[in-house]
Amino acid sequence: MMPSVRFADLEGASVLITGGGTGIGARLTEGFARQGAKVAFIDIAEAQSRTLCGEVADLTGSKPLFLNADLRDIDALRAAVKAAETAHGPISVLVNNAANDIRHAAETVSVDEWDDNLAINLRPHFFTVQAVVPGMKEIGQGAIVNFTSTSFMLNIGDMPAYTAAKAGIIGLTKGLAGRYGKDGIRVNAIAPGWVITERQRQLWAAPGKVEAHVARQAIPREMHPDDMVGPCLFLASDASAMLTAQTLIVDGGVL
Structure with missing residues (x-):
């Protein structure tokens, strides 16, 4: 269920979400649109993203801007950020949500597979921040929310490149918070527990496993x-105006 609270400062805000077309990202796109924000999102899943745009427009009266790009292509990522800024003005809220939690055995991961995993799960977080910061400095404020995961905190052993990337996001969050706080830019992270998306249900939610968790x-x-x-x-809102460099664990109380 979508939250009932309304954050007045998010109305009209220029919001950019990576991986905003499916899973958690799709609900974030809807959630910010419900707040009256001008939402742009980057995703590689074209058909699902275009369907989402229509659904959100029907629900809120505001159609999100879908930007089709592979976040592993940094030039394409930068172009997408520029397109969002052209449409909606300087980004005031960035949500780095995109990820791929594919399972992989430590014994068989190749160099290319390792690099590709981090190119999806860590590298875009930094370069998207790099791209939006000039605009945030221009308007004198910004909120960046980086999605990490509790998986590396729980010693989950069947996706080491992914958990390494997710741990790295916390270090990146703290370093960037220290760098840009003087510019009025806050940087925080959210560490979800096991969120049962359709992808999770199809691939990894074996009978009894969800219930046990x-x-x-x-x-x-x-x-x-x-x-x-x-x-x-x-x-993302001014309700957390003095909160930066923090990681908010949202896992139903496992940790």
Whole structure:
């Protein structure tokens, strides 16, 4: 369920979301649109993203701007940021959400597979920030929310490149917060627990596995993509005006 709270400062804000066409990202796109923000999102999934744009327009009266790009291509990423700024003005809220949690065995990962994993799960976070910071400096403020994961905190062993990237996002968050705080730019992270997206249900939610995980949570129900919207809106809004360099764990109370 989408959060009921309204953050007045997000109305009219120029928001950019990476991986905003599917899964958690799709609900973030909808959530910011419901706040009255001007939302642009980057995604590689063209058909799903265009469908989402129509759905969000029907729900909110505001159609998000879909920018089709592969985040591994930094030139394409920079071009997408420029297109968002041209359409909506300097980005005031950046949500680095895109990720691929493909499973892989440590014993068989090749150099190319390792590099490709980090090129999806860590490198774009930095270069998207690099691209939006000049505009944020121009307007004197900005909020950056980087999505990491609790997976590396739980010693999950079947995706080492992914967990390395997700740990790196926290280091990146803290370093960039220290760098840009003087410019009025806040940088925080969200670490979701196991959010049961359609992808998770199809690939890894084996019978009994979700139930066993939910039993470990202090709040004993499945987490869904909508559950990430409220925390992200909070970190993007002036309700968290003096909060930076922090990681908010949203996992139902496992950690």
